[in-house]
Amino acid sequence: MTSVLKAIGSVVTSKGLDKPVYETLSSDKGYELRRYSPAKWVSYTTKHMKQEKARTEGFWKLFNYIQGENEKEMKIDMTAPVSTKVEPGAGPNCESTFTVSFFIPPEHQENPPQPKNPNVFIEERPEFEAYVKTFGGFAKEDSWINEAQKLSEDLKEKTNEVRQDYWFTAGYNSPFQLFGRTNEIWFVKK
Template sequence: MLKAVGQALFSTGLQNPKYTADQEKDKEKEKDYEIRTYHATNWVSTTLSGMQWDTAMNTGFRKLFNYIQGNNHNKVKVEMTAPVSCRVDPGAGPACESQFTVSFYIPEAHQENPPEPSDPDVFVEHRKEFTAYVRSFGGFSNENMKREELLKLMESLQRDGVHYVDKPFYAAGYDSPFKLTNRRNEVWVLKKEQE
């Protein structure tokens, strides 16, 4: 158990989902975001409703950490991966609850046949291939930072005349709370498929 906690908290060499980066750079200006097409993969997820992004992330993380520690039908320990993603489906108004889906990428060794969760609130999610606009930022991320970075990303996409889906959107974190420097956080906005 301690080794697993240490791995989850201190390791930077965690498996990440594979994606293809769009190499097409605008010659006139460097973009302040990336375009990534993520391959179809399995994730383990849990969905919570609430007003607080950070509270949902913490609760969801604990449920998913229990899953990778063996709280699944096979009692299999699953390696920690990165990022921890959080899909946000915003509520209809400012005082409405949002829906948060917190997810861990399932490592390669378990992609074909993910262990079935024991917790009824945890489920295996198959994500089809998707393209996202990604803005990276450092530091210890919090709700306000995520919102600010998301707004900056959307402003950049509007500036560049790019079509995107304004909701749901995602936040992704790559580091343990104990990593103090060179932290990596991202916000993702999905590419709008042309009709």
């Protein structure tokens, strides 16, 4: 239990945590265009009506993986952000597909330990470019949707090069961090 509390405590702020490498290509009012380097992430996919339930379920599956539920029974440092790929369902009362992911730290990128849970998997994300909107506060379901809509409207005027079939949320902070919170919406460029 002490190691779990210590691990959760290590994410009270995202300072000092490993993060995916990216380059800012351009910056506009309220958003940036970034190029992310190829990287491995540990992921879990689920279907839900609510993003919060999916994120919570995915977080704990992935947290167990970094706490040693992997083939090497190795503890792995927490990273930031916790990203969630959102693939909207066909209608307003349909489940959406959510893939919750933790970035794998640089020292494990070459050969990450395989998960013991058959529903947790190692995902290789190729290099990609994304339009990113950053906002603060405690992001809830409505916050993510409202910020995604704002970014979508801003981009509609400038480009039609955005994937329409999915988008990402990225949260950088523990629920215990009250101030200075960072959240992002990522729209992947086609």
